[in-house]
Amino acid sequence: MSILSTRKADKIDSLAEGGTSLAMDALRRTFRSPVAILGLVIVGLFVILAIISPFIAPKDPYRPYPELKSELTPSNIPGPMPGFLLGSDQNGYDFFSRLLVGAQQTLFVGVFATLIGVAIGMIIGGLAGAFGGWVDSVLMRLTDIMLSIPSLLLAISIAALLPGSQWTVIIAVAMIGVPVFARLLRGAMMAQRSSDHVLAATALGVKRKTIVFRHMLPNSIGPVIVQATLTLATAIIDAAALSFLGLGDSDWRRAEWGLMLGNAQELLSVKPSLAFFPAIAIIIVALGFTLLGESMRESLDPKNRR
Amino acid sequence: MLRFTVRRLLQAVPTLFVLSILVFAWLRLLPGGPATALLGDKATPERVAAMNEVLGLDDPIFVQYFRFLGRILSGDFGNSLITGDPVMEEVGWAFPATLELSVAAMFLAVLFGIPMGYIAARFRGRFLDNATVVTTLVGVAVPVFFLGFLLKYIFTQEMSLLPPSGRQDVLIDATRVTGIATFDGLLTGEFDATWDAMLHLILPAVALASIPFAVIVRITRASVLDVQGEDFVRTANSKGLTTQIVRKRHVLRNALLPVSTTIGLQTGLLMSGAVLTEKVFAWGGLGTLLEQAIQQRDYPRLQGLILLFAVVFVLVNLLVDISYAIIDPRVRVR
Numbered sequence: 001m002s003i004l005s006t007r008k009a010d011k012i013d014s015l016a017e018g019g020t021s022l023a024m025d026a027l028r029r030t031f032r033s034p035v036a037i038l039g040l041v042i043v044g045l046f047v048i049l050a051i052i053s054p055f056i057a058p059k060d061p062y063r064p065y066p067e068l069k070s071e072l073t074p075s076n077i078p079g080p081m082p083g084f085l086l087g088s089d090q091n092g093y094d095f096f097s098r099l100l101v102g103a104q105q106t107l108f109v110g111v112f113a114t115l116i117g118v119a120i121g122m123i124i125g126g127l128a129g130a131f132g133g134w135v136d137s138v139l140m141r142l143t144d145i146m147l148s149i150p151s152l153l154l155a156i157s158i159a160a161l162l163p164g165s166q167w168t169v170i171i172a173v174a175m176i177g178v179p180v181f182a183r184l185l186r187g188a189m190m191a192q193r194s195s196d197h198v199l200a201a202t203a204l205g206v207k208r209k210t211i212v213f214r215h216m217l218p219n220s221i222g223p224v225i226v227q228a229t230l231t232l233a234t235a236i237i238d239a240a241a242l243s244f245l246g247l248g249d250s251d252w253r254r255a256e257w258g259l260m261l262g263n264a265q266e267l268l269s270v271k272p273s274l275a276f277f278p279a280i281a282i283i284i285v286a287l288g289f290t291l292l293g294e295s296m297r298e299s300l301d302p303k304n305r306r
Numbered sequence: 307m308l309r310f311t312v313r314r315l316l317q318a319v320p321t322l323f324v325l326s327i328l329v330f331a332w333l334r335l336l337p338g339g340p341a342t343a344l345l346g347d348k349a350t351p352e353r354v355a356a357m358n359e360v361l362g363l364d365d366p367i368f369v370q371y372f373r374f375l376g377r378i379l380s381g382d383f384g385n386s387l388i389t390g391d392p393v394m395e396e397v398g399w400a401f402p403a404t405l406e407l408s409v410a411a412m413f414l415a416v417l418f419g420i421p422m423g424y425i426a427a428r429f430r431g432r433f434l435d436n437a438t439v440v441t442t443l444v445g446v447a448v449p450v451f452f453l454g455f456l457l458k459y460i461f462t463q464e465m466s467l468l469p470p471s472g473r474q475d476v477l478i479d480a481t482r483v484t485g486i487a488t489f490d491g492l493l494t495g496e497f498d499a500t501w502d503a504m505l506h507l508i509l510p511a512v513a514l515a516s517i518p519f520a521v522i523v524r525i526t527r528a529s530v531l532d533v534q535g536e537d538f539v540r541t542a543n544s545k546g547l548t549t550q551i552v553r554k555r556h557v558l559r560n561a562l563l564p565v566s567t568t569i570g571l572q573t574g575l576l577m578s579g580a581v582l583t584e585k586v587f588a589w590g591g592l593g594t595l596l597e598q599a600i601q602q603r604d605y606p607r608l609q610g611l612i613l614l615f616a617v618v619f620v621l622v623n624l625l626v627d628i629s630y631a632i633i634d635p636r637v638r639v640r
Binding site: 141144145148149150151152153156157160161233237240241244245246247261265268269272275279282283284286287290291294 | 320321324325328332335336443444446447448449450451452455459463573574575577578579581582585596597600601603605608612615616619620
């Protein structure tokens, strides 16, 4: 084991413990806590908003309005006025409608960055956990290397190579999660390998493929789901950080909270709300996913099983 | 202990080796290859060909790699495209600024994080505990750079209490000794320079401290709760030691072990955060160098900085591992 694997990796591995079945039990315990319910409500509202926002947005978020544009100067961005609840943004677009629609794009970035990270991570971790031996060693060294680069720098080094598009941001942010999910699934599957029911299945002559897919994977998936929930929060924040550093989507018209926040940084003295509202939206959503993820993690922990 | 240290050191070698291959391959993945990266998109094919010749890009790939390895081992990371100066020189100039900011942030995080985590654990389930837990969750959810903006907005624009950016007032003619502004003033006796540097340091350090602070509070809280239930604490209590001594000697001391590891792990986050914080406060450290390199697509500098950050991160974790083994002998045999 290399040095990093012992620290960062132990931490990830320890999350993998206790993922053994009883999913319903864990779920039931999760939603006894008010914290979890609060998280679920925030996430639920966010998802609903993301779905319905294009239909409820009072104005078209992707076109400038002459009545806003006429008053727009470098030192003055129009505030609230009739028909435009939060006034204009720096380009003469309706800020309120863009904030609403931003939920959709933000969810899109967060979900795809997380899903890609989970998918690649699970392939690596699944192979390592299923085969063990040298496959495991090689793949885990690979994750060690990825973990040895500070997360945002990993994303920066990928984003700097690709043209500034939404998918660049998604892929760069997804890579942060890859080693985490790989280690997590691998750790959980390793615990399964030595468990009684896998031993029993092996003794009965069940094929390895069946053991992996029917016995090991389903029982190892709990910690991955928890981590994915937490990653959704950090993915949205990391995407915003990339936009802030100028590595975000080059299509400035797109209404995505991270991009809106990144593009508003020069306008703090002119109209601070252009940065504050997207930021507050990001904070609330990130908090929602974190609350949900943390309470799920707590209820998966066997120490809390009552 | 020596064997443990040597073993850990040897384990770092393959990590660094593969890392160097990846960073080497990274520049080669660029559309158009490294020559285009160095010359810019508008370079003529002839100039690209000439550059390929100069850089030796026509040689076999492993020859190129070992040449690259030889260069970085002797500390040559090439020249920055923006300034034309050697990357190592720029790094040497900017590093003290980042070090100062990171150490100040970590100091704040530890100073407030450990007591808060301990208090939360002692009042488990009560209001104080819940409030602390919620605070730390919010702390993680706030983007570091936005917190920086917020602090800047409140304390400089609204209240004009603190300087908005930079490391020192331009009017102060401070002598550079180590490059750590707060420390230099003390060395040369220019106390006004130290005071001014400290005022500049407060806001960025608080912004950068937010995430390590939240993590330290939560780890301390969890760790104290764990230790409180241990048999040796019950023994200590039942043999009649005062609560104070039990808390200090038995609970806190053991609870701080996992916390010390976390502090090492936070350096990665701290480096990521420093890049963002330095941009908000125009700090002029490694983060500023990195940010400029991104804006101008200065790949030699970017390559050098990414490698440097990774190496520092690996080494800090190595140090943490070794110091952990000194504090807790059980680790050595693992």
